[in-house]
Amino acid sequence: MSVTTARALHTLLRESDRETLRAILGDRVRFDEPLAPYTSWKIGGPADALAMVENEDELAQLLRFCLRRRMAWWIIGAGSNVLVGDGGVRGIVVRLAGDFAAVRVHADDGRVVVDAGGSADMALVTAKAASAGAEGIGSLAGIPGTIGGSLRMNAGTDREIGEFVREVWVQSPSRPGTHRASVQYLYRQSTLARDVVVSRVVLDFAGSSERNVRSEMQGRLVRRKRTQPIALPNAGSCFRNPPGDKAARLIEAAGAKGWREGGAEVSPLHANFINNLGSATAKDVATLLARVRRAVRDRWNVELKLEVHLVGVFIDAT
Ligand SMILES: Cc1cc2nc3c(=O)[nH]c(=O)nc-3n(C[C@H](O)[C@H](O)[C@H](O)COP(=O)(O)OP(=O)(O)OC[C@H]3O[C@@H](n4cnc5c(N)ncnc54)[C@H](O)[C@@H]3O)c2cc1C
Numbered sequence: 001m002s003v004t005t006a007r008a009l010h011t012l013l014r015e016s017d018r019e020t021l022r023a024i025l026g027d028r029v030r031f032d033e034p035l036a037p038y039t040s041w042k043i044g045g046p047a048d049a050l051a052m053v054e055n056e057d058e059l060a061q062l063l064r065f066c067l068r069r070r071m072a073w074w075i076i077g078a079g080s081n082v083l084v085g086d087g088g089v090r091g092i093v094v095r096l097a098g099d100f101a102a103v104r105v106h107a108d109d110g111r112v113v114v115d116a117g118g119s120a121d122m123a124l125v126t127a128k129a130a131s132a133g134a135e136g137i138g139s140l141a142g143i144p145g146t147i148g149g150s151l152r153m154n155a156g157t158d159r160e161i162g163e164f165v166r167e168v169w170v171q172s173p174s175r176p177g178t179h180r181a182s183v184q185y186l187y188r189q190s191t192l193a194r195d196v197v198v199s200r201v202v203l204d205f206a207g208s209s210e211r212n213v214r215s216e217m218q219g220r221l222v223r224r225k226r227t228q229p230i231a232l233p234n235a236g237s238c239f240r241n242p243p244g245d246k247a248a249r250l251i252e253a254a255g256a257k258g259w260r261e262g263g264a265e266v267s268p269l270h271a272n273f274i275n276n277l278g279s280a281t282a283k284d285v286a287t288l289l290a291r292v293r294r295a296v297r298d299r300w301n302v303e304l305k306l307e308v309h310l311v312g313v314f315i316d317a318t
Pocket residue numbers: 040074075076077078079080081082096118119142143144145146147148149150151152153154155156157188196197198199228229230234235236237309
């Protein structure tokens with residue numbers, strides 16, 4: 001974590017930048033917008049600008065502006081796997097909406113094809129795919145987020161989204177305008193370049209019976225409710241599982257369940273989750289993450305790696 005300087009908290013935007021952003025997005029750009037409401041942890045300071053982009057053309061214009069001005073930018077999905085620093089994010093935070101939320105499903109020679117915009121809600125994607133009998137969609141059921149964020153994270157359970165990908169469409173500042181990308185999928189990560197926005201994803205499933213798919217999905221959702229604190233603000237599993245083991249098991253056995261730091265708590269239900277009990281700051285969560293990691297290292301000699309992405313300015317000084 002970095003100690004904050006006044007410079008790290010100072011906006012990167014000039015008045016002329018604000019005017020350009022308003023010209024592209026109208027009132028869908030908000031300045032000095034707190035990011036906490038846009039994350040599942042409900043934590044995070046302000047973005048210099050939060051840009052809600054509704055179609056490919058707007059996205060291309062915005063990315064061209066970022067390139068021309070060498071402006072820092074970052075894309076947020078549903079914010080369900082990120083810890084945003086209390087000092088917020090300098091530059092532009094991009095959030096897809098409008099056309100990008102669309103989900104279309106069709107049959108193709110006995111297979112089920114899901115064509116979704118980059119901000120499509122995974123709950124809608126999985127519900128529509130299940131109705132069409134997409135075999136394997138149950139493994140993605142109950143994972144909060146957008147399809148773009150899920151693709152970058154290669155989200156999943158026993159099966160991951162990457163296994164079902166047919167096409168990925170992206171834009172980037174160096175190549176605005178939608179085009180196809182080739183991506184490899186690894187455990188909770190992908191080779192998607194850091195400076196690309198996923199604007200559309202096409203998934204492809206074997207066809208099965210709707211009844212079987214729905215009942216498998218239902219079983220998984222019930223299990224999730226029983227084993228995860230889904231009613232509290234958190235970001236799911238904080239650490240990746242180390243090879244051959246479970247991070248939750250190591251954390252629990254290191255005695256960390258229920259540990260608190262300010263308003264943050266290691267979940268008593270699932271040791272790899274950290275809950276915001278209402279007033280947690282990013283600093284509380286980051287401090288708890290460091291304590292948990294140290295405890296697991298001391299007890300098991302295992303170095304846990306973060307699954308959640310840390311973004312923005314973290315403030316050390318109180
Ligand atoms: C209760 C709970 C349970 C969870 N269970 C699971 C689980 O079982 N399995 C699992 O894998 N994860 C799980 N997660 C984590 C999270 O839901 C997934 O990682 C999800 O796919 C993240 O999607 P998002 O849209 O919220 O991405 P964000 O958190 O907004 O972003 C994650 C990363 O993706 C990038 N990103 C977002 N959108 C785009 C885009 N359009 N183009 C390019 N990059 C983008 C962001 O910059 C960031 O680096 C859980 C989270 C919660 C809160």
